[in-house]
Amino acid sequence: ILEVYITPIIQENKVRQVAIIFHDITSIRQVEKMKSDFIANASHELRTPITAIKGFSETLLSGAMEEKALRERFIGIIDKEAERLCCLTNDLLDLSQLERRNKEIDMQEEDITSLLKVCSKRLETKAINNEININLDIANDLPKIKINKNSIYQVIINLIDNGIKYNKKGGILNITAKEEGSYLLVSFKDTGIGISKEELPRIFERFYRVDKARSKEIGGTGLGLSIVKHILDMQKVKISVESQLDKGTMFTLYFKLKE
Ligand code: ADP
Numbered sequence: 585i586l587e588v589y590i591t592p593i594i595q596e597n598k599v600r601q602v603a604i605i606f607h608d609i610t611s612i613r614q615v616e617k618m619k620s621d622f623i624a625n626a627s628h629e630l631r632t633p634i635t636a637i638k639g640f641s642e643t644l645l646s647g648a649m650e651e652k653a654l655r656e657r658f659i660g661i662i663d664k665e666a667e668r669l670c671c672l673t674n675d676l677l678d679l680s681q682l683e684r685r686n687k688e689i690d691m692q693e694e695d696i697t698s699l700l701k702v703c704s705k706r707l708e709t710k711a712i713n714n715e716i717n718i719n720l721d722i723a724n725d726l727p728k729i730k731i732n733k734n735s736i737y738q739v740i741i742n743l744i745d746n747g748i749k750y751n752k753k754g755g756i757l758n759i760t761a762k763e764e765g766s767y768l769l770v771s772f773k774d775t776g777i778g779i780s781k782e783e784l785p786r787i788f789e790r791f792y793r794v795d796k797a798r799s800k801e802i803g804g805t806g807l808g809l810s811i812v813k814h815i816l817d818m819q820k821v822k823i824s825v826e827s828q829l830d831k832g833t834m835f836t837l838y839f840k841l842k843e
Pocket residue numbers: 742746747750751774776777778779787792793794795799803804805806807808809810832833
């Protein structure tokens with residue numbers, strides 16, 4: 585997109601020259617569009633649970649409260665939708681904090697083994713409830729890596745959480761960590777529903793969820809992976825994803841080791 589300014593250069597009451605200035609505003613317009621798309625998406629996502637909460641509470645107030653079965657069902661829905669609102673606002677706050685944060689983040693030498701253990705422990709109950717087995721296969725004596733621990737914790741939690749959510753009953757989530765060349769590789773490989781070739785490039789987009797209807801049952805905001813990508817970009821950690829529909833998905837993180 586070009587903005588064009590035409591300015592006549594006048595000398596002695598006569599137009600002597602005309603200056604034409606071209607200003608490429610493509611990137612400005614793109615950023616503006618991204619922002620307004622984001623606000624539109626966020627409002628839409630927030631409105632869905634709010635509408636449900638309002639609808640069901642109004643119905644309760646106008647009489648449905650009398651019937652025990654109805655009352656319980658409606659309050660259950662209100663609770664679920666309020667939970668969704670809570671997840672959405674948390675994710676939105678995380679994103680805006682990440683965007684505002686100075687590029688200078690606190691990086692320390694950390695031990696990835698204990699971090700992976702803490703994260704998988706944290707999601708152990710969820711894995712058991714979903715009948716998923718988490719296997720940890722971590723090489724001995726891995727070197728420390730320079731990271732911002734809290735945010736990498738968030739990345740790992742997100743990837744394990746997805747490996748559980750989008751898995752199949754009785755499925756496996758293999759977490760491996762090893763040294764390869766000048767990188768420390770950490771991968772999360774599940775035996776879940778997988779992602780098609782067409783959808784794969786889009787999963788890091790904000791609010792993008794594969795197969796909206798199915799993912800609605802599973803629960804999530806569509807913001808997790810965009811937060812993951814944001815955190816990793818800030819720390820110059822690469823991420824790759826491979827997937828086969830109906831077979832499973834593998835995310836790999838590449839932490840650069842010191843030469
Ligand atoms: P959500 O909150 O929906 O889980 P994410 O940003 O974490 O959002 O992921 C975006 C979408 O990518 C998900 O809705 C899901 O469709 C797909 N996805 C992410 N991880 C996996 C996985 N391990 N297996 C299959 N699909 C996945």
